[in-house]
Amino acid sequence: MSERNRPLNVPIVEPGDKTNGGEGTRAVHTPRPAPPRQPPVGLPTYRTSTFEFESAQQYADVLGDREGGYTYSRIDNPTADAFALGVAALEGHGCDRPIAAQPFASGMAAISTVLLTLCSAGRHVVAPNAAYGGTYGVLEHVLARFGVDRTYVDGTDADAVRDAITDRTAVVWAETIANPTTAVADLPALAAVCREAGVPLVVDNTFASPVVCRPLAWGADLVVHSATKYLGGHSDVTGGVIAGDVDLVAQVRRVRIDLGGSLAPDDAFLLHRGLATLPVRMSRHCATALAVADALAGHPGIERIDYPGLPAHPQHELAGKLFEAGAEGRRYGAIVTVTPRGGRDSGMRLCDGLRLGRVATSLGGVHTLVSHVASTTHRQFDDAALAAAGIPPAAVRISIGLEDPEDLVADLTAALDRL
Ligand SMILES: Cc1ncc(COP(=O)(O)O)c(C=O)c1O
Structure with a gap:
C-alpha cells in the first residue's frame, strides 16, 4: 500500500527492529503509540512500578x-x-x-x-x-x-x-x-x-x-x-x-x-x-443526616442523639461558624450517633433491627452503615473508659448514605419502635 493511501488512526507495525528478534524479545518489546497530543479528559492510570529514562545521567x-x-x-x-x-x-x-x-x-x-x-x-x-x-x-x-x-x-x-x-x-x-x-x-x-x-x-x-x-x-x-x-x-x-x-x-x-x-x-x-462528585455527595449526605437527626430527636426510644446540626449539640454554634454552607443550607457532616434507651444490648438490637442500614465497619460511602460503638470501634473500652470518652454503652454510629431520607427515617423509626 502506498504511503498516500495509508489509513489514518489504524495501528500499523512496520517491518523492522521491533518485529525482529526471538519470540521472547518480540513479546516483551511490542511497540506502543506515541503519547497522545490530545490530552485525555479522564485521568490515565499509570499502572507501572517503574519509569524509563533517556540516559543514565537523567536517572541519577x-x-x-x-x-x-x-x-x-x-x-x-x-x-x-x-x-x-x-x-x-x-x-x-x-x-x-x-x-x-x-x-x-x-x-x-x-x-x-x-x-x-x-x-x-x-x-x-x-x-x-x-x-x-x-x-x-x-x-x-x-x-x-x-x-x-x-x-x-x-x-x-x-x-x-x-x-x-x-x-x-x-x-x-x-x-x-x-x-x-x-x-x-x-x-x-x-x-x-x-x-x-x-x-x-x-x-x-x-x-x-x-x-x-x-x-x-x-x-x-x-x-x-x-x-x-x-x-x-x-x-x-x-x-x-x-x-x-x-x-x-x-x-x-x-x-x-x-x-x-x-x-x-x-x-x-x-x-x-471520587473527588469530582464529592460536593454533590456531601451535600446530599449532610442534608439527609440533618433530616434523619431531626426526625429521630424526639423519638421516645432514644436516650441521646449526637449530631452537630441539632441546636442541642454542645458545639452547634461553633459548627455553624466553621462548617461550609451549600445550596441546601449549612452542612454538618453525615455521622449521626444514636443512643437507644435500655443499655448496651439495645444498641446491638437497634443495628440488627434495620432493613436498609447495613451492619458494617467504615463510613462515608453511598450505603448507610451502622456500628454498635462499644462492641466494635471502641471494644477495648470498659464502661468506665467509655464514660471518660463520653460514649454511652448503647451508642450506635450511623454513617448516613445516599438513600432517600424518608426511607432511612422509616427504617430507623421502625427499628426503634421494635426495641
Ligand atoms: C477518623 C478516621 N481517621 C483515620 C482512619 C483510618 O483510615 P484507614 O482505615 O483508611 O486506614 C479512620 C478509619 O476508620 C477514621 O475513621
Whole structure:
C-alpha cells in the first residue's frame, strides 16, 4: 500500500527492529503509540512500578532530586499525584499560602507516617481523649515503644490543650468531628494555641471532608484523611492523603518513601474520580443526616442523639461558624450517633433491627452503615473508659448514605419502635 493511501488512526507495525528478534524479545518489546497530543479528559492510570529514562545521567538526576520526574511508583506516581493535587486544591481553597499534598495507601499509612515524621524519642504528643482508635493504637503501641510520650485531653477544650503542651511537644493532634461523639474541635482556638507554642497542629478531617470544613484555612498546619471514606465515597477503595504546609509535606514524603505506605495507581484512579462528585455527595449526605437527626430527636426510644446540626449539640454554634454552607443550607457532616434507651444490648438490637442500614465497619460511602460503638470501634473500652470518652454503652454510629431520607427515617423509626 502506498504511503498516500495509508489509513489514518489504524495501528500499523512496520517491518523492522521491533518485529525482529526471538519470540521472547518480540513479546516483551511490542511497540506502543506515541503519547497522545490530545490530552485525555479522564485521568490515565499509570499502572507501572517503574519509569524509563533517556540516559543514565537523567536517572541519577531525577533520583537525586536534581531534576523533576518519576522513577518508581513507591516514590511517586502520576495518577497518585493527580489525586493528591486534587485534595490540595480542595483543602487549600481560601488559603493565602501554597498547599502541598501526598497520597498514601490508607488513612493509617498517612497518620503513622506523619507521626513518625514529626516525633522522635523524648518528644511528646497531645491528642484528644476520643481519638480514632487506629491513631490511638499508633500512639500507644508503636510510638510509646520508641520513647514518645502522650497526653490525652478534651479535644474541644483549647485551654486543656495549652496546659498539656510542654517544651517537648512535637505535635498537637485534633479531629474536626470526633468519632463517634461528633464533638467539633475549635480549630481557630487550637491553631492560636499551637502557633503561640510553635507546635504543628495536625487535623484528621476524615469525618468532615473539605466540603464541610477546611482546617488549613482555620490555621492548621496539616490535614490528614482516610480517603477510604468520603473522598472515595463508594466503599470500594482504601487510601489516605495529607495536605498542608509545603516544607512539612516534603518531610513527610521522605518518610513515606522510606516506610513504603504509597498509594497504588488503580486506587488513586478511583479516589481521584471520587473527588469530582464529592460536593454533590456531601451535600446530599449532610442534608439527609440533618433530616434523619431531626426526625429521630424526639423519638421516645432514644436516650441521646449526637449530631452537630441539632441546636442541642454542645458545639452547634461553633459548627455553624466553621462548617461550609451549600445550596441546601449549612452542612454538618453525615455521622449521626444514636443512643437507644435500655443499655448496651439495645444498641446491638437497634443495628440488627434495620432493613436498609447495613451492619458494617467504615463510613462515608453511598450505603448507610451502622456500628454498635462499644462492641466494635471502641471494644477495648470498659464502661468506665467509655464514660471518660463520653460514649454511652448503647451508642450506635450511623454513617448516613445516599438513600432517600424518608426511607432511612422509616427504617430507623421502625427499628426503634421494635426495641
Ligand atoms: C477518623 C478516621 N481517621 C483515620 C482512619 C483510618 O483510615 P484507614 O482505615 O483508611 O486506614 C479512620 C478509619 O476508620 C477514621 O475513621
